[in-house]
Amino acid sequence: MDETAFPAGAYCHAVSRIIAAGQRMDRFGWVPATAGNISIRLPDGTLAITRSGGHKGLLGPDGVIRVDATGAPCTDGDRPSAETLLHCQIYAHDATAGAVLHGHSVASTVLSMAGGDALVLEGYEVQKVFAGQDTHAARVHVPIFDNDQDIARLSGVVAPHLAGMHAGYIIRGHGVYVWGADMDVALARLEGLEFLLACELERRKLG
Template sequence: MDTKKFDIPADKAEALVEVVRFIGGQNWSPATGGNYSLRLDNFHCLITQSSKDKRNLQTSDLMVCNFNNQALDPTLKPSAETALHTKLYQLDSEIGCVLHTHSVPATVLSRSVSEQVRIHGFEMQKALYGNTSHTETVCVSVFDNNQDIPALAKEVERKWQQGNINQPGLLVRGHGLYAWGRDVFEARRHVEGFEFLFSCLWQERLAGGMLL
């Protein structure tokens, strides 16, 4: 199927572009890094093309891929990490949007722990779906960055099925955050929540505060 023949709702494309520009403006996606997608149906997603400036993204910088990670328009190049997006969509039919950032706090925190970043005592935890109290502990899983995205997607699937991913986000070591939501607006809230929390944790560590 050619991308041009795929009915892409204009409002969805514009909503994704708006949130990606916001993220780029926060310097959470520098040097054309990061990748962003939303579900179109149970077989396809809209995703950013490779090497696009996220601060000035246009709807023409988006493309359609199927869940076999194939571009519907073979002249366009999808993100190298498309397989992780599509794996998340297949793991949970409620996921409608996946946002992958490259912020400094998320990147350095992912290098400072073994398997999880533990968050406790912050009001902003309630920005994350399913969390209702600052007294609970939020555990964000961390995965090694081995540059083999299909293998990483399989490892995410394994931990997901074991029940080890119970937050709307995960970290890839030395790489950044993947956060998701039922739609682009919830996914954006989760990105903002995680990035605030990661920044707080890193500032605490710099100040010699509580350990992770």
């Protein structure tokens, strides 16, 4: 790849947004230890994405790397997360997607392990943060997929459902994936989904 033609300013801006997003997600407890990953699509179609194994609340510029649209690192020796493929899949499916967030909250982990192939959210005002939702009376389906260490196989299971995922999806016992046109939209959707999942968990505690 011709690095001289790459817009370095766009990459630096993306890195700063990813670092800030990691800090925000960490404050809410959504990326414990080395969990989670964060990416932004760059103007040339490559991605800025968190490096494998780093704490998302303690990211520095070296905690973000650049990969191509297939997830291959643009710099020899860089090690992207195995889940980079799930980010690439979202960008390939949705030409408007500009940022993808993956977190591991307590609520998403516990609720997804309770069984079922989806969570249905209804009656919450915050549902309106998701695309296509304009009333609390709508039913928002959040698909749940069984966890699989074979990410290519997992992406194949997720693929047929991407078109209907207005609120993202959950990997069972693992965490959520959400995306948006830019980082601000993606963060709003993540925060909205995590708020709703936390509400659902509290309701179940109440019986």
